[in-house]
Amino acid sequence: MNTPQSNRKNEHLSLATKFWREGENPQVGATFDDIRWIPGTLRDISLEEVQAAVQVFDHHFDWPFYIEAMTGGSESTKRVNADLASTAAKTNIAMAVGSQSVALKDLAQADSFKIVREKNPDGFLIANLGADHPIENVRAAVDMIDANAIELHINVGQELAMAEGDRSFYWLDNLATIIAKSPVPVIIKEVGFGMGTDLLKQLDALHPAAINIGGGNGTSFAQIEQARDRKHENPLDLSSFGLSTVESLLAAEKVGVKSPIIATGGIQSAKDVTTALMLGANAVSSAGHFLDTLMRDGQAGLQAEIELWQQQLPLYMTLLGAKTPAELRAAKRLYSANLKNTMQQF
Ligand SMILES: Cc1cc2nc3c(=O)[nH]c(=O)nc-3n(C[C@H](O)[C@H](O)[C@H](O)COP(=O)(O)O)c2cc1C
Structure with missing residues (x-):
């Protein structure tokens, strides 16, 4: 049986x-x-020397991009998680699940998350919860999928836009406690509104395993929650709230964030991955585009898309004279006048 939370998960997905x-x-x-x-x-370089692998929180990833947190918590989302996990296993990339809070409240939904470990027994899997959960829940979420890391999402904009969302946000001390006690590396992540310089400095001081800047220009929870709000209970217009992924990455560079940075939000191609790495991301992830590809072209289509990125990325790196993702940071680039203007205000 579907709970209101399960129905919400289905609506987010559709x-x-x-x-x-x-x-x-x-x-x-x-x-x-x-x-x-x-x-x-000109640089002496051959495609064979180019290594797209990255090391983040002491783990070696063959590829610097992965499938970002989306779903679980209902029968239909279980099938989506199964397909995403099988594809992650076949393409050797990491994967995050959607918020497991629904399964902590209703154990019957846990299978829709556990399926990812069944389909991908040896892969790098990332658990997901909101930033208000106590350490016991973090342990339970990690155990549920035998996770290798956990993401804690900070999503004030999304919660306020939801009629049934949270209205109080006492998160900072809790984040510090979880970072200190979590059995696995902790990533703090936004869900599409991005991060400015002050927030980045504040989170960096907590020394998380990574910060996912979760910027705009991809999936928009302002838009999704508005569409769900059929009774017109959401008085918020969030259309001028937030920073894009590109802007958030440059904000992180500006304040010299020491924590590894993950870039999510509107990543739709290996070219976007390359640019994000160029702007200082240690890893990159994509949610909506992969979901859209899966829904349109099935699991084989998603696998083909990921394999295309795996073919293109080393070619782009060769083009830019970078033997490793870190070397992309030195690649020359031109910023538009609009972006230059934004950067001056950070
Ligand atoms: C259907 C859907 C459900 C999502 N659910 C979660 C979630 O439960 N927890 C979370 O941290 N992020 C969630 N996200 C946000 C994504 O992880 C990501 O931060 C955001 O979609 C921006 O990336 P994109 O533009 O590549 O989609 C969800 C995204 C989608 C598309």
């Missing part, structure tokens, strides 16, 4: 897919198109 399919995600601020790559000096 609305996110609809907006991606129809190309209706709202655009906020600078996009990946605001950055152009400039040919660098």
Whole structure:
């Protein structure tokens, strides 16, 4: 039987897919198109030497991108999680599940998350909860899928936009406690509104395993919650709230964040992955685009898309003279006037 929370998970999935399919995600601020790559000096390099692998929280990842947190918590989302996990296993990339809070309240929903470990016994899997959960819940969420890391999402904008969402946010001390006590690395993540310089400094001081800047220009929970609000109980207009992924990455660079940075939000191609790495991301993840691909083209289609990225990324790195993702940071680029202007205000 579906609980209200399970129904919400189904609605998030169908609305996110609809907006991606129809190309209706709202655009906020600078996009990946605001950055152009400039040919660098000639460098001795061959494609064979290029290694796209990264090391993040003491773990070696063959690929610097993964499937970001989306779903679980209902019968239909279990099937989506199963497909995502099988694809992650076949393409050797990491994967995060959606918030497991629903399964902590209703144990009957735990199978929709556990399926990812069944389908991907040896893969790197990331658990997910909101930032208000106590350490006991963190342990339970990690155990549920035998997770290798956990993401704690900070989503004030989304909660306030939901009629049934939280209204109080006493998160900072709790985040510090969880980072100190969690059995696995803790990633603090936004869900699409991005992060500015002050927030980044504040989170960096907590020394998490990574910060996922979760920027705009992809899936928009402002838009999704508005569409769910059929009774017009949401008085918020969040259309001018937040920073894009590109802007958030440059904000992190500006304040010299020491924690590893993960870039999510509107990543739709290996070119976007390359640009995000260029702007200082240690890893990159994509949610809505992968979901949209899965829904349109099935599991084989999603696998083909990921394999295409795995073919393209080393080629782009060779083009830019970078033998490793870290070397992409030195690649020359042009910023649009709009983006330059934004950066001056950080
Ligand atoms: C259907 C759907 C459900 C999501 N559920 C969660 C969630 O439970 N927890 C979370 O941290 N992020 C969740 N997200 C946010 C994504 O992890 C990601 O931060 C956001 O969608 C921006 O990335 P994108 O533009 O690649 O979709 C969800 C995204 C989608 C599309």
